[in-house]
Amino acid sequence: MKLEHLIEEFETEIEDKSMRKDITIQGIADSSMDVEKDFVFVAIKGFNADGHSFIEQAIQRGACAVVGEEAISNSSIPYIRVENSRKALGVIANKFYGSPSKDKLLIGVTGTNGKTTTSYLLKHILEESGVSCSMIGTIQNVINGEVTQCVNTTPNSLVLHELLSKSRDEVIIMEVSSHGLTQHRVEGLKFDYCLFTNLYHDHLDYHASMEEYFRAKSLLFDKLKAHGQAIVNTDSFWGEKLSARLQDKGKRPYTIDESEDSDLRLLNFNLENSTITVKDNNELIHICSPLSGVHNMYNVAMAYATAKHLKIAKERILKAIYEFTGVDGRFEVFQQDNGTTVVVDYAHTPDAIFHCLRTARLCGAKRVLHVFGFRGDRDPTKRREMLSITSELSDHYILTVDDLNTVSHKEMIETLKSLSDTFGNEKGAVVSDRTLAIKQALDQSESGDWIVITGKGHEKYQQNYDLPAESDKDTIMYLNNMKKRLLE
Ligand SMILES: CC(=O)N[C@H]1[C@@H](OP(=O)(O)OP(=O)(O)OC[C@H]2O[C@@H](n3ccc(=O)[nH]c3=O)[C@H](O)[C@@H]2O)O[C@H](CO)[C@@H](O)[C@@H]1O[C@H](C)C(=O)N[C@@H](C)C(=O)N[C@H](CCC(=O)O)C(=O)O
Numbered sequence: 494m495k496l497e498h499l500i501e502e503f504e505t506e507i508e509d510k511s512m513r514k515d516i517t518i519q520g521i522a523d524s525s526m527d528v529e530k531d532f533v534f535v536a537i538k539g540f541n542a543d544g545h546s547f548i549e550q551a552i553q554r555g556a557c558a559v560v561g562e563e564a565i566s567n568s569s570i571p572y573i574r575v576e577n578s579r580k581a582l583g584v585i586a587n588k589f590y591g592s593p594s595k596d597k598l599l600i601g602v603t604g605t606n607g608k609t610t611t612s613y614l615l616k617h618i619l620e621e622s623g624v625s626c627s628m629i630g631t632i633q634n635v636i637n638g639e640v641t642q643c644v645n646t647t648p649n650s651l652v653l654h655e656l657l658s659k660s661r662d663e664v665i666i667m668e669v670s671s672h673g674l675t676q677h678r679v680e681g682l683k684f685d686y687c688l689f690t691n692l693y694h695d696h697l698d699y700h701a702s703m704e705e706y707f708r709a710k711s712l713l714f715d716k717l718k719a720h721g722q723a724i725v726n727t728d729s730f731w732g733e734k735l736s737a738r739l740q741d742k743g744k745r746p747y748t749i750d751e752s753e754d755s756d757l758r759l760l761n762f763n764l765e766n767s768t769i770t771v772k773d774n775n776e777l778i779h780i781c782s783p784l785s786g787v788h789n790m791y792n793v794a795m796a797y798a799t800a801k802h803l804k805i806a807k808e809r810i811l812k813a814i815y816e817f818t819g820v821d822g823r824f825e826v827f828q829q830d831n832g833t834t835v836v837v838d839y840a841h842t843p844d845a846i847f848h849c850l851r852t853a854r855l856c857g858a859k860r861v862l863h864v865f866g867f868r869g870d871r872d873p874t875k876r877r878e879m880l881s882i883t884s885e886l887s888d889h890y891i892l893t894v895d896d897l898n899t900v901s902h903k904e905m906i907e908t909l910k911s912l913s914d915t916f917g918n919e920k921g922a923v924v925s926d927r928t929l930a931i932k933q934a935l936d937q938s939e940s941g942d943w944i945v946i947t948g949k950g951h952e953k954y955q956q957n958y959d960l961p962a963e964s965d966k967d968t969i970m971y972l973n974n975m976k977k978r979l980l981e
């Protein structure tokens with residue numbers, strides 16, 4: 494593709510007109526380290542670094558043009574000045590990869606919690622109905638059945654367009670984070686369906702307020718195609734607000750909640766046999782799912798509604814939901830020989846913790862023991878609420894280390910102690926090693942108890958701990974094996 498074609502969308506002039514615009518572009522890079530011969534380098538002012546300071550390095554590596562926001566004179570190669578480099582990256586990536594989303598059915602899922610679960614369940618329903626499906630999200634990306642690892646929930650626009658261009662699947666389901674939306678990572682995409690799961694306290698280290706967080710999430714719905722459909726969980730203030738916002742813009746969202754005037758009405762949750770009754774067009778439907786918890790019933794309803802919109806037969810949807818075995822690290826249950834139930838879950842927001850602990854209670858736990866921690870460098874404002882919820886809903890909590898990121902172990906332990914002293918209750922303890930915290934909970938447990946371990950879910954540990962384990966699930970396995978060996 495010629496440079497002049499790649500940049501024709503921009504009103505800005507190439508700084509030096511004597512430069513060759515007819516040069517053939519071989520690729521695009523937003524990192525100077527990825528630049529190769531005849532690549533366009535897009536300089537981005539980031540949170541840690543400024544891509545403009547790597548322009549020289551990019552040129553040395555073979556860049557044939559640079560896109561950036563700053564005024565630069567005497568550039569030795571064409572320099573295209575734009576207002577917003579992240580946005581420009583999306584525009585040129587879309588062009589370079591030939592508008593790869595144009596012929597795909599694109600489903601975007603946003604919300605604080607439930608994106609991954611809803612996406613996996615929907616993918617399962619579609620595939621069981623013979624529809625091929627790509628998925629882009631937190632745990633991994635799956636394109637044409639091939640799994641690749643990911644850095645972000647929503648990759649940047651360059652990676653995203655490349656993934657889309659590779660996909661031969663009929664449908665693409667992607668999780669869209671608020672970071673992704675504000676950083677223009679989905680620039681150039683138009684969605685057929687946009688789903689809103691919920692909005693809870695999270696990421697207030699990044700967004701200045703819940704209102705701003707909501708505005709960020711709402712941006713996804715501006716990217717609906719003209720005949721695209723929004724599917725919104727309206728059981729909360731923020732869901733209702735989004736629905737009203739869409740209606741103000743002339744859109745008719747499909748709503749899901751427990752009220753009479755919703756499009757899909759959730760009537761009854763039966764946690765004992767994991768069934769939810771919904772009213773769909775005056776028909777009462779019983780949806781049975783092995784997923785535990787009221788929160789998952791909402792995820793089930795969301796996936797059901799979307800599959801119905803995609804014209805999948807009701808019976809097929811119900812069968813697929815019934816057979817869905819769940820998502821790695823999302824309320825994953827491990828029964829212990831002593832009659833204790835251990836749950837590993839990815840909850841790291843107050844609300845998600847509330848749902849997990851409440852689910853354990855509703856499932857008849859004799860006692861609930863909660864093991865969890867706080868991530869270093871992540872929204873500290875939610876910690877107090879997380880502690881209050883566990884103090885209320887668990888019989889005993891053990892605060893321990895989660896990912897430290899750049900925070901030192903010592904500093905984190907001091908934080909845990911101080912938070913527990915101030916906002917916890919006497920039922921809590923701090924154990925500095927995560928694997929030993931899990932061991933302590935297992936050692937204390939009796940038949941009928943539930944141990945709920947939250948925070949890490951499917952993820953591997955960032956730190957080394959005392960027990961040789963790489964994840965919460967590993968730790969449980971290790972401890973069980975150790976016990977068996979001792980008994981032999
Ligand atoms: C804070 C944040 O969101 N950062 C994201 C952002 O990084 P950035 O562009 O600011 O990076 P930077 O390091 O400052 O570098 C600036 C520019 O200089 C360039 N550079 C840098 C060094 C060099 O030698 N040469 C060079 O060209 C970089 O390639 C970059 O273009 O843009 C990158 C590309 O899109 C993201 O990978 C990165 O996500 C980081 C890894 C991250 O942890 N983000 C989290 C907060 C996040 O986005 N999370 C959400 C999920 C949230 C949820 O749970 O719901 C997600 O979608 O993943």
Ligand SMILES: Nc1ncnc2c1ncn2[C@@H]1O[C@H](COP(=O)(O)OP(=O)(O)OP(=O)(O)O)[C@@H](O)[C@H]1O
Nearest residue numbers: 605606607608609610631788791823838839840845
């Ligand atoms: N609908 C829901 N409402 C409230 N909490 C939920 C819901 N679905 C899942 N959760 C909780 O949130 C955790 C993360 O779920 P999931 O991975 O599906 O959400 P996500 O939106 O992808 O999260 P993240 O953005 O953190 O990756 C679960 O382990 C569970 O504790």
